[in-house]
Amino acid sequence: MEPIEIGIYVSAAMLVLVILGMRVAFAAGLAGFVGLVWLRWNGFDYDPDRFWKAVEISTKIAGLTPHSKVSAQVLSLIPVFIMIGYLAYYAKLTTALFEACKRWIAWVPGGLAVSTVFATAGFAAVSGASVATAAVFARIAIPEMLKIGYNKQFAAGVVAAGGTLASLIPPSAILVIYAIIVEQDVGKLLLAGFIPGMFSAIVYGSMIVGIAMIWKNVGPPVSGFTWKERFESLPPALPIVAVVVIIIFFVYNPFGDAWGTPTEGGAVGAFIIFLMALYRGMRWAQLKDALLDTAKLTVMIFSIIWGVLIYVRFLGFAELPDAFADWITSLDMAPIAILICILLAYAVLGMFMDAIGMLLLTLPVVYPAVMALNGGELVSAADSAFGMSGPMCAIWFGILVVKMAEFCLITPPIGLNCFVVAGVRDDLTVQDVFKGVTPFFLADAVTIALLVAFPGIVLWLPSLAG
Amino acid sequence: AEAMATEWNVSVWGKRRAFTEHVEKIAELVSEKTNGEFTMNVSYGGLSKNRENLDGISIGAFEMAQFCAGYHRDKNRVITVLELPFLGVENLEQEVAVSKAVYAHPAATDEMAQWNAKLLMTSPMPQYNLVGTGEPRDELAEFDGMRVRATGGLGQAFEAVGGVPTSVTATEAFQAMESGVVDTVAFAQHAHLSFGTINEADWWTANLNPGTVNCPVVVNIDAYESLSDAEREALDSSVDEALDHYLANYAELLERWDSVLEEKGVQKVEIAPEVIEEFRAKAATPIRDAWIADMEGQGLPGQELYDLVVKTLEEAKAGGS
Amino acid sequence: MAGSAAVLEDSSLLSKLDRWLLPVERFAALLSGLAIFSLMFLAAYSVTGRKFFASPLAGYVDYIEAAMPVIAIMGVSYVQRDGSHIRMDMLVGALKGRILWLFELISVLLMLLLIVFLTWGAWEHFDRSFDCARPLCSRDSSIDIGIPIWPSKLVVPIAFAVLTLRLLLQTWGYGRAFILGLENPVAVPMTLTIAEQARIEAKALEGAD
Numbered sequence: 001m002e003p004i005e006i007g008i009y010v011s012a013a014m015l016v017l018v019i020l021g022m023r024v025a026f027a028a029g030l031a032g033f034v035g036l037v038w039l040r041w042n043g044f045d046y047d048p049d050r051f052w053k054a055v056e057i058s059t060k061i062a063g064l065t066p067h068s069k070v071s072a073q074v075l076s077l078i079p080v081f082i083m084i085g086y087l088a089y090y091a092k093l094t095t096a097l098f099e100a101c102k103r104w105i106a107w108v109p110g111g112l113a114v115s116t117v118f119a120t121a122g123f124a125a126v127s128g129a130s131v132a133t134a135a136v137f138a139r140i141a142i143p144e145m146l147k148i149g150y151n152k153q154f155a156a157g158v159v160a161a162g163g164t165l166a167s168l169i170p171p172s173a174i175l176v177i178y179a180i181i182v183e184q185d186v187g188k189l190l191l192a193g194f195i196p197g198m199f200s201a202i203v204y205g206s207m208i209v210g211i212a213m214i215w216k217n218v219g220p221p222v223s224g225f226t227w228k229e230r231f232e233s234l235p236p237a238l239p240i241v242a243v244v245v246i247i248i249f250f251v252y253n254p255f256g257d258a259w260g261t262p263t264e265g266g267a268v269g270a271f272i273i274f275l276m277a278l279y280r281g282m283r284w285a286q287l288k289d290a291l292l293d294t295a296k297l298t299v300m301i302f303s304i305i306w307g308v309l310i311y312v313r314f315l316g317f318a319e320l321p322d323a324f325a326d327w328i329t330s331l332d333m334a335p336i337a338i339l340i341c342i343l344l345a346y347a348v349l350g351m352f353m354d355a356i357g358m359l360l361l362t363l364p365v366v367y368p369a370v371m372a373l374n375g376g377e378l379v380s381a382a383d384s385a386f387g388m389s390g391p392m393c394a395i396w397f398g399i400l401v402v403k404m405a406e407f408c409l410i411t412p413p414i415g416l417n418c419f420v421v422a423g424v425r426d427d428l429t430v431q432d433v434f435k436g437v438t439p440f441f442l443a444d445a446v447t448i449a450l451l452v453a454f455p456g457i458v459l460w461l462p463s464l465a466g
Numbered sequence: 467a468e469a470m471a472t473e474w475n476v477s478v479w480g481k482r483r484a485f486t487e488h489v490e491k492i493a494e495l496v497s498e499k500t501n502g503e504f505t506m507n508v509s510y511g512g513l514s515k516n517r518e519n520l521d522g523i524s525i526g527a528f529e530m531a532q533f534c535a536g537y538h539r540d541k542n543r544v545i546t547v548l549e550l551p552f553l554g555v556e557n558l559e560q561e562v563a564v565s566k567a568v569y570a571h572p573a574a575t576d577e578m579a580q581w582n583a584k585l586l587m588t589s590p591m592p593q594y595n596l597v598g599t600g601e602p603r604d605e606l607a608e609f610d611g612m613r614v615r616a617t618g619g620l621g622q623a624f625e626a627v628g629g630v631p632t633s634v635t636a637t638e639a640f641q642a643m644e645s646g647v648v649d650t651v652a653f654a655q656h657a658h659l660s661f662g663t664i665n666e667a668d669w670w671t672a673n674l675n676p677g678t679v680n681c682p683v684v685v686n687i688d689a690y691e692s693l694s695d696a697e698r699e700a701l702d703s704s705v706d707e708a709l710d711h712y713l714a715n716y717a718e719l720l721e722r723w724d725s726v727l728e729e730k731g732v733q734k735v736e737i738a739p740e741v742i743e744e745f746r747a748k749a750a751t752p753i754r755d756a757w758i759a760d761m762e763g764q765g766l767p768g769q770e771l772y773d774l775v776v777k778t779l780e781e782a783k784a785g786g787s
Numbered sequence: 788m789a790g791s792a793a794v795l796e797d798s799s800l801l802s803k804l805d806r807w808l809l810p811v812e813r814f815a816a817l818l819s820g821l822a823i824f825s826l827m828f829l830a831a832y833s834v835t836g837r838k839f840f841a842s843p844l845a846g847y848v849d850y851i852e853a854a855m856p857v858i859a860i861m862g863v864s865y866v867q868r869d870g871s872h873i874r875m876d877m878l879v880g881a882l883k884g885r886i887l888w889l890f891e892l893i894s895v896l897l898m899l900l901l902i903v904f905l906t907w908g909a910w911e912h913f914d915r916s917f918d919c920a921r922p923l924c925s926r927d928s929s930i931d932i933g934i935p936i937w938p939s940k941l942v943v944p945i946a947f948a949v950l951t952l953r954l955l956l957q958t959w960g961y962g963r964a965f966i967l968g969l970e971n972p973v974a975v976p977m978t979l980t981i982a983e984q985a986r987i988e989a990k991a992l993e994g995a996d
């Protein structure tokens with residue numbers, strides 16, 4: 001049998017296991033391990049005497065992968081980013097942010113909803129996880145909106161959608177994971193997420209203002225804050241600004257040499273938030289909880305990483321990614337049309353799958369194909385299909401798939417952010433939240449179309465960084 | 467099933483570059499010589515991480531692989547003799563000669579046999595000169611506190627004059643330099659080109675010549691022994707040809723080097739002989755003596771290996787290479 | 788994404804073993820958390836030393852790489868205990884009773900199969916780097932400061948061995964639930980609907996701010 005055939009059968013079997021509910025990390029690891037055995041025994045012509053030899057070699061290959069693959073300095077970004085998010089709760093940054101946004105921008109039509117969007121965007125700068133952001137703001141922002149007569153469904157939709165911003169605006173665990181899987185510069189990817197994240201927030205904000213101007217009962221403006229009150233709201237939210245500035249300056253300093261690596265930026269940011277949390281009353285008991293929670297989420301993510309990398313090792317021996325890339329580039333379709341089909345496939349897949357699992361399972365095969373579609377890893381902008389160099393295409397595609405994955409957090413049937421918001425609020429059903437999030441869902445579709453049509457939105461900042 | 471076609475998997479990393487040309491060439495040659503009966507499938511990172519290539523050979527995951535001694539000196543103590551600073555190797559031909567002599571020493575073959583590996587050939591590289599940003603560092607005092615990407619004996623050499631080896635992998639070197647994690651990067655010319663450090667650099671030391679890194683290509687012993695006589699003959703006889711191809715290819719690259727520097731606006735820094743002498747005095751002898759003592763302490767013929775390198779190098783220089 | 792779920796307890800031997808293993812797992816996870824915490828200090832220390840005192844930390848990268856297996860793998864069993872490893876639960880979420888336990892049982896048995904082999908393979912990886920005839924028993928060392936790598940490699944088979952025990956207990960738990968047709972079996976994570984998970988996740992954050 002040809003190695004590629006084995007690659008296809010094993011990949012199909014893995015997807016079945018995932019759909020049947022096997023834990024993603026272990027389904028991928030098992031597929032990789034069984035695939036390695038099959039491939040090896042196939043090479044031995046299915047000689048029964050050499051079956052155990054095939055098992056032994058495959059066991060050793062699979063067994064060295066978890067240690068080999070997680071022992072990388074760049075991966076230490078993921079736990080640090082996760083920890084920042086947990087410490088931020090104890091630093092009470094969420095309420096501070098919401099209060100500041102309210103005092104400064106709630107005077108516009110639909111003001112409180114707009115404030116919520118920008119507060120979630122701000123919180124995104126200390127949180128790598130979308131779901132957590134949605135859960136926190138469901139408790140802070142929804143009651144205030146309801147108090148002044150907001151439509152309940154709309155208020156819920158604002159929070160569910162705002163939560164999705166956390167994965168684009170750095171720090172973002174998912175962007176780090178993308179960078180590692182495709183072996184691209186983490187710093188540039190994080191930088192690239194910043195403008196599309198803010199862009200998404202602005203699209204949400206403008207849409208809310210528009211809606212509020214057409215339907216007066218959606219949400220009245222909130223005014224009457226004095227400048228004194230406004231300035232007083234800033235200091236408690238200040239650490240967020242510090243963290244944003246630090247992480248960005250560690251990756252790209254417009255005035256000179258960057259300060260260091262993203263990991264160091266994340267660590268210094270975490271340290272500031274940690275001091276803030278201590279100041280706000282965090283003690284050993286809370287710290288221990290935060291550390292356990294951080295460890296738990298870290299392990300969940302890393303298990304998928306090493307599991308999938310065992311599968312990727314098998315794919316390397318089966319030469320499947322090359323074959324898929326050859327097939328994609330041989331299609332008689334415009335490259336941009338193929339790219340849009342790939343993004344739509346992610347939209348469908350994302351309705352049913354967790355974002356991290358989805359990206360990790362598909363990227364080893366899809367990413368080389370997209371790069372080949374553009375003309376190869378080293379293609380120059382002039383010779384490429386999408387009008388950008390290989391490394392820039394890697395960044396652009398990364399932002400697109402992460403935005404797709406975020407989009408899926410608010411789409412039915414299992415848009416997780418909507419479930420979380422409904423879970424926090426006893427007076428809301430999931431249907432309510434899905435109804436309220438519909439305009440944001442449309443706004444996201446527009447955002448994605450714009451990011452596809454105008455890659456400059458994504459690529460401008462990273463291209464400055466050289 | 468007899469007379470089956472033999473297909474070897476070969477694990478290397480990065481992209482195809484001057485550093486992998488002998489591997490590509492040997493794959494081409496054995497296939498030609500055996501009429502396609504014996505083929506090699508060269509994989510750039512698909513089969514293993516570079517630091518686990520020796521493990522992969524030991525397991526039998528693939529049949530041939532390339533690795534660098536400095537990545538993991540405890541895995542390959544013997545051949546680290548070739549990474550000692552200031553050995554005085556002047557060109558790639560001499561580098562081939564000393565590597566060949568050490569690879570043939572029983573201590574080296576024994577140690578590699580523990581990994582089920584047989585040393586096939588070296589990947590000769592010129593001296594690892596520095597690139598850096600800002601003002602050229604051309605005095606020893608300027609090496610104090612300098613974060614330098616330099617592995618193995620080279621790292622120790624810079625440490626001896628106050629430097630701090632900070633060894634990100636080759637692929638991260640560019641980012642590390644750009645972000646200021648390291649001040650300088652020691653690489654061979656092909657790597658300065660391939661990994662983009664030359665694009666970030668302001669200067670390059672033309673004559674510091676502190677030493678180089680040793681990166682052998684090895685084969686799995688079982689796989690090697692199960693080759694047919696014709697296949698083994700095809701492989702063995704291709705080593706010198708493959709190395710000749712590598713040297714010719716690298717020579718072209720070196721010829722281009724000055725124009726590359728000019729094009730990228732990189733200043734060629736000539737270090738004063740007395741500075742180099744001072745560096746050598748601080749780094750060469752103490753590190754060599756410490757290395758020999760360490761090896762002898764572990765029951766390895768450190769002195770003998772070092773003497774072998776010195777003698778072979780003298781012969782090579784006398785022989786005109 | 789599957790959030791954490793409740794694990795029921797009673798006075799049976801199975802439940803006792805479950806509660807006996809839990810502190811071991813929690814300790815392992817806490818080690819992971821502490822390693823992450825020290826990562827923060829290490830990076831902060833390194834960057835301060837470099838920026839302000841021109842004395843960078845030697846071996847910074849080596850230390851981080853050595854800590855990563857503790858961070859990434861040590862807590863693997865703690866996460867499995869309450870069923871938090873990510874999965875797609877559209878299908879299993881809709882199942883109930885025996886058929887659900889059968890699905891879970893098969894899934895856990897497949898995991899057990901994988902982890903037994905991975906424990907073996909990870910041990911072999913450790914073993915290749917470990918040779919006590921040498922200084923510090925080291926047959927594989929880090930790139931800059933040459934510290935032995937075997938301790939960091941040993942973390943993996945230890946973590947997987949604990950996970951093997953956990954999976955054996957879960958096999959027992961699901962097998963028992965399947966055979967006896969139990970409604971609320973002990974020592975296994977109870978499957979929750981997405982809505983229930985979301986509520987628990989939200990509650991977990993409640994105490995936080």
Ligand code: NA
Pocket residue numbers: 123124125126127128129165166167168169170171172
């Ligand atoms: Na974020």
Ligand code: NA
Pocket residue numbers: 421422423424425426427428429430
């Ligand atoms: Na509800």
